[in-house]
Amino acid sequence: DAGVTQSPTHLIKTRGQQVTLRCSPISGHKSVSWYQQVLGQGPQFIFQYYEKEERGRGNFPDRFSARQFPNYSSELNVNALLLGDSALYLCASSLTGDQPQHFGDGTRLSIL
Amino acid sequence: DQQVKQNSPSLSVQEGRISILNCDYTNSMFDYFLWYKKYPAEGPTFLISISSIKDKNEDGRFTVFLNKSAKHLSLHIVPSQPGDSAVYFCAFNGGATNKLIFGTGTLLAVQP
Numbered sequence: 550d551a552g553v554t555q556s557p558t559h560l561i562k563t564r565g566q567q568v569t570l571r572c573s574p575i576s577g578h579k580s581v582s583w584y585q586q587v588l589g590q591g592p593q594f595i596f597q598y599y600e601k602e603e604r605g606r607g608n609f610p611d612r613f614s615a616r617q618f619p620n621y622s623s624e625l626n627v628n629a630l631l632l633g634d635s636a637l638y639l640c641a642s643s644l645t646g647d648q649p650q651h652f653g654d655g656t657r658l659s660i661l
Numbered sequence: 662d663q664q665v666k667q668n669s670p671s672l673s674v675q676e677g678r679i680s681i682l683n684c685d686y687t688n689s690m691f692d693y694f695l696w697y698k699k700y701p702a703e704g705p706t707f708l709i710s711i712s713s714i715k716d717k718n719e720d721g722r723f724t725v726f727l728n729k730s731a732k733h734l735s736l737h738i739v740p741s742q743p744g745d746s747a748v749y750f751c752a753f754n755g756g757a758t759n760k761l762i763f764g765t766g767t768l769l770a771v772q773p
Contacts, residue, residue: 553704582760591665591750591763592705605760639704646759648693652704 551576553642553653561659562630570625570656574642580604581623582650583615584639592639598623599646627658635660664688665753667764674771680738682767684751687732693754694727695761696736698747705750709736741771 554573562568574581580599584592594607598617617623621642627634637657641650666685674680682696692713697705711718711725711734718725724737734751748768752761 580759584761589765591752591765592761594760594762597760607760641704641761643759648754648759648761649695649707649710650759650761651707652697654702654704 553640553651555638555640555653555656557656558654559657559659561661563661564630564632566630567626567628568630568658570627570638570640570658572623572625572640572642572653574621574623574640575651578642578644578651579621580643580646581617581621582641582643582646583623583625584641584652585609586637586639586655587635595625597646604646630660632660634658665751665762665764667751667767669767670765671768671770674741674769676743676771676773677740680736680741680745680769680771682736682738682749682751682769684734684736684764685732686734686753688753689729689732691753691762694725694734695752695754696723696725697750697752697763698745699750699766700747708749738769741769743771743773745769746771 582597583595586592596615597605612628637655639655641652643650695710696708699705748766751764
């Protein structure tokens with residue numbers, strides 16, 4: 550069975566640009582969450598979606614947005630990129646938003 | 662404010678011996694506790710969990726202990742194997758949104 554898949558695996562952008570990251574959850578999972586992991590820290594919660602509705606949002610600026618599609622896949626968008634946005638972005642899925650959440654391998658975003 | 666602390670950034674153990682990883686938290690509202698393992702270039706992998714109504718949960722070589730009065734969570738791995746070498750994160754269920762709040766991680770190295 551396929552796990553959580555994320556694309557792309559690596560991305561290089563420059564300051565001020567916009568980026569879209571994609572996530573496909575485990576088949577049957579209806580909830581997707583996004584996390585940001587910077588070097589030396591644990592993942593930080595950004596968003597959770599369930600049945601296409603935003604269920605929770607972490608302490609991130611409005612430059613970060615996300616959505617979930619009818620097939621339960623999700624996109625994370627970040628506008629006006631800053632150097633500090635350089636991080637590993639992780640997507641996790643679960644059946645209904647409960648635990649445990651299962652993670653993809655992430656997208657490594659580098660901002661120059 | 663850091664709600665979750667893993668005070669040991671690294672731990673080195675001999676193969677066959679016990680590995681003990683520790684985690685302290687401040688928020689008594691947490692009701693579900695998890696451990697994740699992370700290899701380089703991969704996403705976190707769920708390992709084991711425990712709810713707040715229990716004080717111990719076992720799964721093979723892995724045992725998680727919860728001391729609610731001390732707000733302390735620990736993971737015991739016995740016997741430790743070289744393949745256990747990874748970064749271990751404790752994580753807590755953060756309220757109605759089911760977001761995960763992670764510690765900063767402990768790098769475990771199991772020496773052959």
